[in-house]
Amino acid sequence: MSRFIARRLLLLPFVALGVTALIFSLTQLLTPAMRASLYITDPRQLNGLPDIIRKYHLDQPVYVQYWEWLRQVAHGDLGWSETAREPVLAAVQGFFPATFELAAYSFACILALGIWLGTASAVRKDQIIDHISRFTSISGASLPTFVWGLVLLMIFYGHFGWFPPGRLGLDADLFVRSGRFHPYTGLLTVDALLNRQWWLLWDAARHLVLPVATLTYFLTATLVRITRSSMLETLRADYVRTAEAKGLPRAVVVDRHARRNALIPVITLASLLFVGLLSGVVITETVFNWPGIGRWGVAASQQLDIPAVTGFALIFAAMLVLGNLCADVLYAVVDPRIRLR
Amino acid sequence: MAYLGGDDAERRHAEGRSRRAESRQRAVGVVVQRGLVVAVAMLVAVLMYGTGARGAASESVRNPDSLVLLTYGDPESLDPAYAYDTTSDGVIWPGIYETLITYDGSVLSRYVPRLATAVPSVANGLISKDGLTYTFPIRQGVHFHDGTVMTPADVRYSMLRFMLQDRDGGPSWLLLTPLLGTDSTRDSKGNVVVKYADAAKAVTVEGQNVVFHLNHPYAAFLSILSAWSFVLPEKWAAAHGDWDGSAASWTKYNNPKLQDRYEFDHTNGTGPFMLQTWDRQTKELILVRNDHYWRAPAKLARVVIRTVSEFPARQLELQRGDADVIAVDRPDQTKVTGIAGVTVQDGYPTLVIQVMHFNQKIDSTANPDVGSGKLDGNGIPPDFFSDVHVRRGFAYAFDYNTFIRDAFRGKALQPNGPIIQGLLGYDASLPKFTFDKQKAIAEFKEAWGGKLWDTGFHFTETYNTGNAARQIGAQIIKDVVESLNPKFKVDIRNIQFSSFLQVTVEHKGTLYALGWAADYPDPDDFAQPFLASNGDYPKRNGFSDPRADQLVKQGAETADPAKRAQIYRELTKIAYDDVPGIYEAQATQFVVMRSWVHGWYYNAILPPLANVGFDFYTITKQ
Numbered sequence: 001m002s003r004f005i006a007r008r009l010l011l012l013p014f015v016a017l018g019v020t021a022l023i024f025s026l027t028q029l030l031t032p033a034m035r036a037s038l039y040i041t042d043p044r045q046l047n048g049l050p051d052i053i054r055k056y057h058l059d060q061p062v063y064v065q066y067w068e069w070l071r072q073v074a075h076g077d078l079g080w081s082e083t084a085r086e087p088v089l090a091a092v093q094g095f096f097p098a099t100f101e102l103a104a105y106s107f108a109c110i111l112a113l114g115i116w117l118g119t120a121s122a123v124r125k126d127q128i129i130d131h132i133s134r135f136t137s138i139s140g141a142s143l144p145t146f147v148w149g150l151v152l153l154m155i156f157y158g159h160f161g162w163f164p165p166g167r168l169g170l171d172a173d174l175f176v177r178s179g180r181f182h183p184y185t186g187l188l189t190v191d192a193l194l195n196r197q198w199w200l201l202w203d204a205a206r207h208l209v210l211p212v213a214t215l216t217y218f219l220t221a222t223l224v225r226i227t228r229s230s231m232l233e234t235l236r237a238d239y240v241r242t243a244e245a246k247g248l249p250r251a252v253v254v255d256r257h258a259r260r261n262a263l264i265p266v267i268t269l270a271s272l273l274f275v276g277l278l279s280g281v282v283i284t285e286t287v288f289n290w291p292g293i294g295r296w297g298v299a300a301s302q303q304l305d306i307p308a309v310t311g312f313a314l315i316f317a318a319m320l321v322l323g324n325l326c327a328d329v330l331y332a333v334v335d336p337r338i339r340l341r
Numbered sequence: 342m343a344y345l346g347g348d349d350a351e352r353r354h355a356e357g358r359s360r361r362a363e364s365r366q367r368a369v370g371v372v373v374q375r376g377l378v379v380a381v382a383m384l385v386a387v388l389m390y391g392t393g394a395r396g397a398a399s400e401s402v403r404n405p406d407s408l409v410l411l412t413y414g415d416p417e418s419l420d421p422a423y424a425y426d427t428t429s430d431g432v433i434w435p436g437i438y439e440t441l442i443t444y445d446g447s448v449l450s451r452y453v454p455r456l457a458t459a460v461p462s463v464a465n466g467l468i469s470k471d472g473l474t475y476t477f478p479i480r481q482g483v484h485f486h487d488g489t490v491m492t493p494a495d496v497r498y499s500m501l502r503f504m505l506q507d508r509d510g511g512p513s514w515l516l517l518t519p520l521l522g523t524d525s526t527r528d529s530k531g532n533v534v535v536k537y538a539d540a541a542k543a544v545t546v547e548g549q550n551v552v553f554h555l556n557h558p559y560a561a562f563l564s565i566l567s568a569w570s571f572v573l574p575e576k577w578a579a580a581h582g583d584w585d586g587s588a589a590s591w592t593k594y595n596n597p598k599l600q601d602r603y604e605f606d607h608t609n610g611t612g613p614f615m616l617q618t619w620d621r622q623t624k625e626l627i628l629v630r631n632d633h634y635w636r637a638p639a640k641l642a643r644v645v646i647r648t649v650s651e652f653p654a655r656q657l658e659l660q661r662g663d664a665d666v667i668a669v670d671r672p673d674q675t676k677v678t679g680i681a682g683v684t685v686q687d688g689y690p691t692l693v694i695q696v697m698h699f700n701q702k703i704d705s706t707a708n709p710d711v712g713s714g715k716l717d718g719n720g721i722p723p724d725f726f727s728d729v730h731v732r733r734g735f736a737y738a739f740d741y742n743t744f745i746r747d748a749f750r751g752k753a754l755q756p757n758g759p760i761i762q763g764l765l766g767y768d769a770s771l772p773k774f775t776f777d778k779q780k781a782i783a784e785f786k787e788a789w790g791g792k793l794w795d796t797g798f799h800f801t802e803t804y805n806t807g808n809a810a811r812q813i814g815a816q817i818i819k820d821v822v823e824s825l826n827p828k829f830k831v832d833i834r835n836i837q838f839s840s841f842l843q844v845t846v847e848h849k850g851t852l853y854a855l856g857w858a859a860d861y862p863d864p865d866d867f868a869q870p871f872l873a874s875n876g877d878y879p880k881r882n883g884f885s886d887p888r889a890d891q892l893v894k895q896g897a898e899t900a901d902p903a904k905r906a907q908i909y910r911e912l913t914k915i916a917y918d919d920v921p922g923i924y925e926a927q928a929t930q931f932v933v934m935r936s937w938v939h940g941w942y943y944n945a946i947l948p949p950l951a952n953v954g955f956d957f958y959t960i961t962k963q
Binding site for chain 1: 404407409617618620621622623624625627643645649650651653654657658660661663806837843
């Protein structure tokens, strides 16, 4: 398997190359002057627009332009974001931890709830749990995120005052900025743990509840349906019937024989779901005033902040590739029949 | 048999294993289920406890030493010589930077000393009889936030820096005009034309006094200095790469871009609050109390200004008491009325006008809002709005009453030009445009030699993100204009405020919504930026009328109020004839805050941060 992973990792730059080529081709729909903004790392350069067009050969053939662009990216220079008022790379580094934290917790909840509910729904087909599961799936998939988010916000913050929007309360925010708090990872819950600030951990967790709940409700639906159908199919398989015929308890048959095999399509979905989560938190971040990459992405798109949007797309494309790699590796872990070579 | 027997034994053994496994599984299941029940019970208990605490807290003042203000605009720059948008100005003044004199609370016609020790007047001899020399005795013992002592030399440096930095679309004209008789340090080609010696002579230090030598008598000069004479330390600025005050180097620091200046995101004023953080990712500013302030320290320990673009989140934070003041647009006013513990104070007359601007010289380079850039039905040419019939067509196509009803809940006036009610020279009897589709059609049919009606047009109008009133205005234009002719297409795009300003300064706006808040309460502050060809908006929009230029100049220099009033009436007529913009509304304003906020007073000149301006120094929470 290690050879497979190494080979896939070696392929990564080439896949990324293809993705960037695609992104770059799309930018060709813009005028040379618009594309020149990719090379502007400081607003002072705006006056020298014609010089930048010449310098970076923006009036040259596409392959020449692509090479120039790649050289810039290779130097870690993704341009200047007017929206963030800082270089794109710095903005990504700043915004990413908040989004990652939100996505990671949501992903854990989606996975746990989705697989459990999907399995229970298949095992107890047409029983009450199945009906609840299907209703939840349909309503979760059909209710817009912003509506669900606002409803949750109004009930659990507006009415009960339990889970506020934003990432931290005022006291916690001031403490984090006081110099007495060391931001090791940028993930506030993890940093609070490492700093042994339990009250801050509690505050950060309270702020996570509603956006995580919104994303979980919205995205669990697909996972539940896939898990359910996959489980139903597996439960009808000969080897499952053999296991039952041998007299094995239902729980053992379900847990060890059926679910493990039924998880294969779920893994494909789940690994892509995580990447999707990272890019799909746009609305959730906006509704809950979460200072993440999604909210920035919305602002950047609205303002035609081309360098920000390009950098944004490039980073998520790379993450998609890594997500797929994770899925391939997990196949082999879950299904012993699959050998990665 | 042995084989069978062995099989039997194996089966029994297997059954035994599976029973044990089943029993283990059940035991684990029971433990897990019980664990879950306990965990859920604990969570509920904790949450209920938390709610109890919250419930109790909501009755008392939340965060008693901090004022939390939620708005939807983010500042462009904290440099007092660069900042020229209300959010930036509202952050830095009067909290961080102070002026020589200022307005007496809510009263705009009366001044009180601040960094000066007296308000100049002819009577006290600090204004010369010819009205050309203003002397300000500078207060001693005032410290900047870095602990250094303020000197008259710092005051002089700050005034010169304010004038000579002179960035495109910035506030420098406010001092350049009365002191040097020009509104810019550069000519139309961008070449520096002002001489340092002239500027140096205009502001001098005489002992503990700073003396201003005016180019011409200017009635509004004290009013200008009351809001635009911020002081920062010369040595601190020079030590951080800014101008060192020398004659030889000033041009190097002329017309900087946003981040050229260290003061873009660092401050060092004399005010009651100091900048602690400007986090551009969380869009949050934190000001902390200056305990060494020359007056008694402020009551509040800190002020938190946060950008929350979604109204529901702002509303809920106010409702829960986590925010003390929030920005609310008129259409949303009913949503905050009647909330327990929240006060809505309404009816404050503003010196603010909402205008849709026509850019008559659009820069179509890399401009996504002009479509094809030609008059072919798929775009507009750069000079599309230079035809007065186009402008009149749009002015007649704007439904003023609907806009005022929907965007301001009826609480606004339709102005007849940039000289709004409350200013000298305002005359309600002067003509103004009315909503009239037939007249709009007639004007459009005449536009571009009759060609426009057949070809049609397609462009994008813009407004700043989060401003519901401007969004409504933009939508009204789109709906009405598109209903006149199927070949007329108008799209709408919203842009974050700071970037939006940049777009308009770079002449890339088409038809865009942008208001004007008074810099100082004088008609000159509206006539100059709206109608003088070197004014803020005419420069952005390529508008020019020599008659207007002459009248604006006369109005600024004339001392007699009656003569001035007549001049501004003439200018209002010119605005009606030339239609440089659609004068949509002059609003009255309201403020939404928690009832525990005290000490706020209304001043129409303080830059609005959350509907209105704030002097944080006087505010307490109790």
